[in-house]
Amino acid sequence: MTAHSGRHFLQIPGPTNVPDRVLHAIAQSTIDHRGPDFAELTLDLLQRVKPVFGTSGPVVIYPSSGTGAWEAALVNTLSPGDRVLAFETGHFASLWRDMAERLGLVVDFVPGDWRRGADPAAVAERLAADTEHSIAAVMVVHNETSTGVTSRIPEIRAAIDGAAHPALLLVDTISSLGSIDYRHEEWGVDVTISCSQKGLMLPPGLGFNAISEKALAAAQKARLPKAYWDWAPILEANARGFYPYTPSTNLLYGLREALLLLEEEGLPNVFARHNRHAEATRAAVRGWGLEILCADEREHSSVLTAVLLDEGHDADKVRQIILDRFDMSLGAGLSKLAGRVFRIGHLGDFNDLTLAGTLAGVQMGLELAGVSVDPAGLQAALEVLRAE
Amino acid sequence: MTAHSGRHFLQIPGPTNVPDRVLHAIAQSTIDHRGPDFAELTLDLLQRVKPVFGTSGPVVIYPSSGTGAWEAALVNTLSPGDRVLAFETGHFASLWRDMAERLGLVVDFVPGDWRRGADPAAVAERLAADTEHSIAAVMVVHNETSTGVTSRIPEIRAAIDGAAHPALLLVDTISSLGSIDYRHEEWGVDVTISCSQKGLMLPPGLGFNAISEKALAAAQKARLPKAYWDWAPILEANARGFYPYTPSTNLLYGLREALLLLEEEGLPNVFARHNRHAEATRAAVRGWGLEILCADEREHSSVLTAVLLDEGHDADKVRQIILDRFDMSLGAGLSKLAGRVFRIGHLGDFNDLTLAGTLAGVQMGLELAGVSVDPAGLQAALEVLRAE
């Protein structure tokens, strides 16, 4: 790797900056995954992780990326040929749709402009029209990492309930969990999908499924083939603190430490901090005179801000300059947003001065790339940060 | 975790003791998985890992356990209803069989007594009988971790070739890779399955598939549903140093360091060390007057030794005493061997004096459990270690 002085600014919307305490935890010696110390660790973890999901039910943890947790949610609850309702909120929602199709599901994909969340009205309409209840599940990405738009899950839940439709609600919280207020149980979510490398402040390598009772019941009948992802043997082994295969011991050490960090700060404080940093970031973007990709005030993401550049500018060039000159990584525009958008991650283990440095770097990078920006942008962000 | 003075003796047959250099590597800051430093890391790794498999072809690395790599090998090469030939060499071979059936394959499972490897003669016979070539793959566990028996892959290859049968050869090297001589290419293996936490001296969390050209061709036609495990998008992204999802960055750091360690020692020296430690361990077991589970001299494992106790003794009690009194974890007898067998792991980052301490602990534990052993056992092991 290239040598640099000082610490790299990892301001992509995940993987996020891993706290030293978590890195140290991960660097502990691996232990016997069938011994009593491991059982104690697992039993503690499986309880401690629940409040982060807002659930009192089981959470299954996989050695996998978040993509794997997507697959787990589908293969455990659905059968070949099942219809599912999904929303084109951005790149990741599209990838999840592709996965569903590859696994043999039929996806009703509600089109979108990548600037808004899943539309509760569309949910209501589609489900109302599905009088035969052929739609087995509604798939929603809570925070679309490619756009910085956060879908309104409670309103989607209300739409499903309004239609008195039995479809399962599957929600991807990959980039929101542990950063944006989320309530699996209260919001009636059936499977919440997440992973380790965003708000949980871990390196990548763990996938999560929080599971409702309704989803557990659905799993009894689901016929998509499954082995690795099958909840049943995991839940059975978890009851005694074990796994049916060798789990990611060292990442689980890290998870325990990360959960302790979240407990120490307090989840409401964590959420407030993310909201505040997002507000400061938006103040900067507006102050610079640039456009935020998210088009609905109710749906601004608290974990990342996607900035849309005018046609004449290349967002990837801006990112390259910022990486070369200021050793900061920003998120690229993905697929149809490529070159038009860059994404500023402001989630995870993060504080005011790191955000100030981040925004200063973005401002300087834009200037160097020839994008006309008003330096009042940074100052506007500082005013948000300075306010109590 | 319980406090103990000194270092725990982790002498299960994996996860193995992770060297400090690897733990430190894993504790480095997570980086942008879409940036140039990551691409450089990946491109280097994907080359550097090949000699460990004995291949010049591609190696796919998953964020998963070894179980996941089993599934990947099957879903990428086979179609629903395909017949596969497998061998009851022990607990893990049985689990792999179960997985194959759950995924919709039809398994011809050659029975075994859990004291021998896969029988090349049985391979020859079964394939010769399969004149219609309905068997799509032969599945063999190279080193059966539950028994300490190493199947003779070159002879199995020869049996397949002798039958002029087109079946793919899928080999699980989960507990042998990086410890026992293995040659994916020379032995004509089509998919080699492995994972991180044994001979590669990493924590658990990475699964591997080394893939032959024949397997790549088979993958074009394979119709088992797949998304997460699909080789195609991974190989495509790997060409540029990336992954189609967020990879396990920090475990990949560790993998690089582990590969450097193997290069520094030299693979032939690594294999010779394991052979020597296994020989010393067998000398101890025989010296104690106990029985080694492996029944065929040609198939003794170099990475673990399973010790079979007489009916009157409880192997789990022996293990418990050793854990309580000497802070050492040994492997349990699994399923049909439960209580009859304990397993001594002697693989990974390991040396003569740690083996001496291990065997001393086993000897004392046996004595404390009331198993009559001749203390000449330990001395016999030391004579092996002392010899040049």
Added chain:
Amino acid sequence: MTAHSGRHFLQIPGPTNVPDRVLHAIAQSTIDHRGPDFAELTLDLLQRVKPVFGTSGPVVIYPSSGTGAWEAALVNTLSPGDRVLAFETGHFASLWRDMAERLGLVVDFVPGDWRRGADPAAVAERLAADTEHSIAAVMVVHNETSTGVTSRIPEIRAAIDGAAHPALLLVDTISSLGSIDYRHEEWGVDVTISCSQKGLMLPPGLGFNAISEKALAAAQKARLPKAYWDWAPILEANARGFYPYTPSTNLLYGLREALLLLEEEGLPNVFARHNRHAEATRAAVRGWGLEILCADEREHSSVLTAVLLDEGHDADKVRQIILDRFDMSLGAGLSKLAGRVFRIGHLGDFNDLTLAGTLAGVQMGLELAGVSVDPAGLQAALEVLRAE
């Protein structure tokens, strides 16, 4: 310790932020300090450290703070009752004077206003007046950490030479070494004193003496009592790669890594980086409309900037607000500067965006403390950083 999200901003003028690579190096297992691996480490280190001092002569490394290295320089070269010439450049120069007196030396202490470096004209005058050559040594603090003023060593050397005076030149580079251009040999320094926790980017715990041939000769006659600090047994043992006592093995591991980091960046680049960051910081301070303590343009420090507040303001209150609100540590005003001054450290493992965050935090803190500042200050700094 208090829990905080994100990384603490340690912007005191030392200890500085220790790079992860150095922390990992320190966390390696301790080895036999009388074995061959340790000898190899030491012999390498003792060569590799020389260019940082700008010397081809010996460098002695103590397990000590920088204060210990001060004492070592005195007791190895001087005798009870010897006269030394020193300069009141600030708090640390005053402490060193006190130490000299406590050890039985007679100090001619040239008074100063804590805003300027040691005056070459005063050196010339004092030495010219000392026709009997009763002054045995001239003691100068290169970079006065309490004031942010860097004395002009080459001009002091010229003054000594101009007076044709045989006094030794002892220079404290505690906060300059590895950050500000320094040349032990070229500038004719006899003992250069330094320590680990500033430009060398290590935790505290190592003291250094770089020694000229003239100082070695003086050591033959020096009669201050000494044992721990005695150069002779250390130099003798160092020749074989050892120490006469147990050295700080793990900090020496860190030193090797830190020296590698300096080599990778290149010392001229390191110095240029510090100059640039200091210039940006001064641009901010001036832009805010505040006063820099250093009164001589030729003597601005590249490693820290001391900011002088008007009488009505309490610098410690500013620091407290910044610590509480923004999790950043700044240096306090020491002794006669207490409450009047705060010090911004910008040295060691540091980069543009961390400086931007630092200055943003200072600006916000000043505002919150009711100090009237022009926010153009931060913008002025960014213009320096943005320029090539």
Added chain:
Amino acid sequence: MTAHSGRHFLQIPGPTNVPDRVLHAIAQSTIDHRGPDFAELTLDLLQRVKPVFGTSGPVVIYPSSGTGAWEAALVNTLSPGDRVLAFETGHFASLWRDMAERLGLVVDFVPGDWRRGADPAAVAERLAADTEHSIAAVMVVHNETSTGVTSRIPEIRAAIDGAAHPALLLVDTISSLGSIDYRHEEWGVDVTISCSQKGLMLPPGLGFNAISEKALAAAQKARLPKAYWDWAPILEANARGFYPYTPSTNLLYGLREALLLLEEEGLPNVFARHNRHAEATRAAVRGWGLEILCADEREHSSVLTAVLLDEGHDADKVRQIILDRFDMSLGAGLSKLAGRVFRIGHLGDFNDLTLAGTLAGVQMGLELAGVSVDPAGLQAALEVLRAE
């Protein structure tokens, strides 16, 4: 450093094997040594360290080796020309004598054969003869690291008291503290000297002085020159949780963790463990038919065992073979014992199986070096370890 598989056996009598928890603690980020978090750490540490010394009085911690702590004890309590009584118990007692003389003290050095501790009868006799009370201090090495002999401090105290002599009692516990029962206060010790890298399980770099009220009073009158080592400014700053210079922050982090480890195991258990391991080691040496250097049954050290070889054998050759073949470091015979003796360290973070491995390595090394040993030695040690 040379690459080896497995963990190095560091069985010198210090530095000892540093537990991972301590290494991780040391690798935490350095903080402001003048901030509130540091004060909290120091105040906690300074209390928590007292029980290890068996004192309720102050303990001063230096960034230094143990040698520095020797010097501190002398310069704080004594004046030029003072007489001190010391005992030739081995290499380190001789070095401490040399230091005392270099600092201007007059040493009455009671000769010894390096196989026994300081003789209480000699103390009684010398002090009784000193009717003018010209002897200012008695200097005793509690555990002589070069010989494996532990002096009987309570009997020495009784001898001083019996002579009604006002001399201070200065005791070096460098290799005994935290491993062998020691009681600064109960035994009436005036200054207890120690360091970090033995029973405290830290890397080298910290020196300690535990100070009695009598020693504090003596310090008021002591006239040896001192600055770095002066207790007064340290005690003054310590009262608020600070140091008069920059302390070894990261080693202090490690000290906290090491003290927690000792608390978790319980000091009586720690002492019993060391006694048991020493007994096992002596059983091995005797079983081999070799001679233990310590000649008095009452004075066997619990932290190391020095083995005396017959004239025809070279102990350094044995050590070299063991290092080369088994990657284990043992202690050399020092000065007059060079080549005759090797020393087995069995202290610090250590357990039964590591001791078994250690003794197995010694046995094999002796055999390879042509020293005739009875292999029953190892077995005798195991019998001690196996017994409850």
